[in-house]
Amino acid sequence: MTQKPVMHSAHWGAFHAQREGEHLRVTPFPRDPDPSPLLQNFRHALHHPARVARPMVRRGWLENGPGPDQRRGADEYVAVSWEEACQRVAQELKRVGDAHGPAGIFGGSYGWSSAGRFHHAQSQVHRFLNTVMGGYVRSVNSYSSGAASVLLPHIVGDMTEIARRGVSWEEIAAHSDIVLAFGGLALKNSQVASGGLSEHTERGFMRQAAQRGTRFISVSPLKSDLPDEAQGEWLALRPGTDAAFMLGLLSVLIADGLTDEAFLARYCVGWPEMVAYLRGEEDGVVRDARWAAEICGISSEAIGTFARRLHGKRVLVTVAHALQRAEHGEQPVWLGLVLAAALGQPGLPGGGYTYALGALGHYGKHHNLVSFPALPQGKNGIDRLIPVARIADMLLNPGTPFDYNGRRLTYPHIRLAYWAGGNPFHHHQDLARLRRAFCQLDTLIVHESAWTASARHADIVLPATMTLEREDIGGAPTDRHLVAMQPVAAPYAEAKDDYTIFSELARRLGREEAFTEGRDARGWLQHHYRQLQEKLAAHQVTIPEFGQFWQQGVIELPQVKDGGRMINAFRADPEAAPLPTPSGKIEIFSATIAGFGYENCPGHPVWREPQQKPDADHPLWLIANQPATRLHSQLDFGEYSLSGKRGGREVCRLNSQDAAARGIADGDIIELYNDRGHVLAAARLTDAIMPGVVQLPTGAWYDPVDPTAARPLCRHGNPNVLTLDIGTSSLTQGCSGQITVVQVRKFAGEVTPVQAFIPPQ
Known part of the structure; x- marks a missing residue:
């Protein structure tokens, strides 16, 4: 059945989507002079086999209860009803909260789950933990700009x-x-x-x-x-x-x-x-x-x-x-x-x-006269934090002191991590170490729309809707168009949106009114839109009523040239x-x-030798940069993302001289390796990369042959198997995942098919 086109938005552009059976026809916003091809990743995403269809519980956690477990990432899953899943999540939250307080709970998530301002998973999980659990251990800064965001305010x-x-x-x-x-x-x-x-x-x-x-x-x-x-x-x-x-x-x-x-x-x-x-x-x-x-x-x-x-x-x-x-x-x-x-x-x-x-499409643009309201986060009852890229350090070293921006802090002992809208097995470095870190938890709860590596390491996986399956409002401080994100399809299988899930959990924990304030999702959208109207009215600017905006699909907002x-x-x-x-x-x-008094970041800029430099064993620099065919690891199974792979594997670019010295031809399956692990990729020879350097983008879903291996082999091409998990300095503790050193050779072992998009047993 074909439906009429509806307006929607993603982090990579506004568009009209039209359902044609199980697939979508995606048409870019007509006023976009240079639409992103990433929009085509939506075409076959709605019913992809990698979607999470039902609430799932890891067998080891179900049979043995909460506690550290080395089987995470290599265990089977058992389907349960929503009733049982919510009951188990609520009971575990209450157990940890009663025994350890908010300092025993880490609120994960990352801010890229949805372009919608209400169904912003990071905001939803943080609001839930603040209003229902009294707070949580939080992360600060980002993997993208962790060093700069701390340094620049000082200078x-x-x-x-x-x-x-x-x-x-x-x-x-x-x-x-x-x-x-x-x-x-x-x-x-x-x-x-x-x-x-x-x-x-x-x-x-x-x-x-x-x-x-x-x-x-x-x-x-x-x-x-x-x-x-x-x-x-x-x-x-x-x-x-x-x-x-x-x-x-x-x-x-x-x-x-x-x-x-x-x-x-x-x-x-x-x-x-x-x-x-x-x-x-x-x-x-x-x-x-x-x-x-x-x-x-x-x-x-x-x-x-x-x-x-x-x-x-x-x-x-x-x-x-x-x-x-x-x-x-x-x-x-x-x-x-x-x-x-x-x-x-x-x-x-x-x-x-x-x-x-x-680095982002917002930079270098004009700002809107007023900003679109955000979902209130509530008040965090504790001030316990880590720089976002220090998650593995925290889980592996509870009680250990660390430096950050002039403060001497201590890693808390986290028993439960709650993740919604993020995939740390994309963002983080040294994935074998990250897996060991997650194995220290009592419980890992994840909301996910697809079986990412993070979902495969969780104890409880709650199926979440995709952006295409819910209504929202898309907007940004430097985008003059406000978009009514109208649902394209009904939720897949048993999937529910994060707000619905958290509302039910809040009810079971006796805090529903504190979390919902008596509003459903549409009520929040109307509430935020009225707040926007009031902010604009203070500048003598009028915009249509919500109903007209929703019918139109998009309105234009006033901007100021304040660069x-x-x-x-x-x-x-x-x-x-x-x-x-x-x-x-x-x-x-x-x-x-x-x-x-930080030796690795003194009072003026300096040159400091890195500990990672090419040597006889690892003579090549590896650049693990952002991908061109997807946002981070999102929709890696999408049509456009797959078009950039070869034989289902990520492509590694290397200089023709380096390839010739190793007997590597264009299209060969190659192995990149160092002390942390091994990665397979398809070789692409080019002179548009300097000799001595290879480039493998991030975002290929982690697909280890043996998830429990100390030095895993990822057959799909995730470079964070190889990158080093250290902070940039004691000042900022930012992510150091852009550069590492490796050796490369033509792969001589058995080439097995990529299984990243096949759900676990």
């Missing part, structure tokens, strides 16, 4: 101002002479944005800027990190050496008298300390272009020529998420700001410094509009950070 102020409001693509197209992009500006990243985006405009603005004369320069091991429309240059550095390269550039600018000393004196603190470090006055090491060349693989002459090109130009320095997702990831983020300041660029139209431009407002006002008058830093200025030296 330049609010991260949102720098990342989302620092500079607009319109400014770049009109004013920038050079866009120096450390980590590139890959369009695959700006295809997506939390809450959705209705207009993909980055490609068009890059084209406009290039035609006007803007020179885009991508500093990255991968040529693909800059689109053809930018007509730019590719400068290939050794992975993880951007900080050394920037120090070399600064040394040349100082030696040639090309720094803007007036800007540095008026708007910055700490420039003399930075100069002293470069000249070796601290430790006798002169960090000039020759020093940098040895580290980053670019000649000292090329570094000098590059630095001199920047002088006298309107230069925008951008630093991608990728750079700070590595050991000492704070340093290139900090040095990018220092480089922009040394050139006197912050606060100039189309110039200065911005973090993560191009760079903080840094522009600061440049105009630093005394009247100081930055929200301790000094009110750009902090090239931070007395606050220096006071923490």
Whole structure:
């Protein structure tokens, strides 16, 4: 049966969906100039065999009760009724809550489950744990920007101002002479944005800027990190050496008298300390272009020529998420700001410094006049937290102290983890270690729409609806269209939405009114829409009533052109509009950070050698970056995601020279390995990646041949089997999963089919 098209939205775009039997016809929003092909991952998703159809309980937990269990990830599941599942979940929550309080419960989840603002799984699970259980141990920051989000407030102020409001693509197209992009500006990243985006405009603005004369320069091991429309240059550095390269550039600018000393004196603190470090006055090491060349693989002459090109130009320095997702990831983020300041660029139209431009589709856009209301989270009764990427450390080392942003904290002893809307076996590193960590829990409860690796390690799996099976409102702070996300299909099998599940659990625990406030899902949507109307009415703006909005499917919201407002006002008058830093200025030296006493992140930016470097056993760098065919691991079984694989396996790109040295031909099944495990992938030979580097994107569902192995073999191609699970530094404890070292060889063992999308027994 064919139904009429309905409006819906995803993190990668707005669209119309039309049901045609078991499949969907997906038509992009007509006002989107460059729709994302990720929309095609929905076409066959509704009834995919990987969907979770019924509540399931792991056999070992069902038979033996809660407690640590090494069978997680390798056990069978038993189907139960919703009545039994809810009863068991409520009883276990009460048991742990009574015995250990909120400090025994970890509220997992990650914010990318749905573009809908109400059925936002992270908000739902946190509201439930706050209002029903009295609180929970929380995680802070993100895997994407864990280092930068802690560092930037110390040195330049609010991260949102720098990342989302620092500079607009319109400014770049009109004013920038050079866009120096450390980590590139890959369009695959700006295809997506939390809450959705209705207009993909980055490609068009890059084209406009290039035609006007803007020179885009991508500093990255991968040529693909800059689109053809930018007509730019590719400068290939050794992975993880951007900080050394920037120090070399600064040394040349100082030696040639090309720094803007007036800007540095008026708007910055700490420039003399930075100069002293470069000249070796601290430790006798002169960090000039020759020093940098040895580290980053670019000649000292090329570094000098590059630095001199920047002088006298309107230069925008951008630093991608990728750079700070590595050991000492704070340093290139900090040095990018220092480089922009040394050139006197912050606060100039189309110039200065911005973090993560191009990393998400929201960045570089104009902001809406008012924001769409969020679901209230309630009050957390405890202040116990971990940086999000330290989940395995917490579960493996309860009671152990750790450093974070000037605080000395202690890992709590977690008995129960509740996960909704996230897949840590995508985000996290060293998956064998992560599995060991989850085996320490008494109970792991997961809401999931499909049998991800996280669901396969859970004790209780509750089938959750997909976004296509519920109604919601899609919107984001920098998207001018508000989308009525109308349901495309009825819930699959016995699936229920998170709000319905939590409402029932709240009822059983005697806290239903506290959680629901007497509203069903439609009631919350109408409530939030009325709040939006009231916020706009204060600005004399009227929007249609909810019923008309729902029938139309989309409305347009007013926006303001406020890009760079903080840094522009600061440049105009630093005394009247100081930055929200301790000094009110750009902090090239931070007395606050220096006071923490962290050797791995001192008071000014430095070069620190990583513990991971190529050697005889593991001579190749591995870049584990974001995929081009899906968002994270979402809908990995989708049509577009599968089109990027070969024989069902993820594709690993390697330089033709490295392949030839190993007897590898295009299309061969290859094995990537190191001390943490082994991964199979299909080889793709290219010269668009520098020699000595291989690239395998994240997001392939973890598919170990033996889930209990100390060094597992993933036959599907998940690089986080291989990545190292350590914090970026004691300051931020961010994720270090972007870069590791491996050896690669043509696989000589038995090639078994990928089974990632086959449900467990």
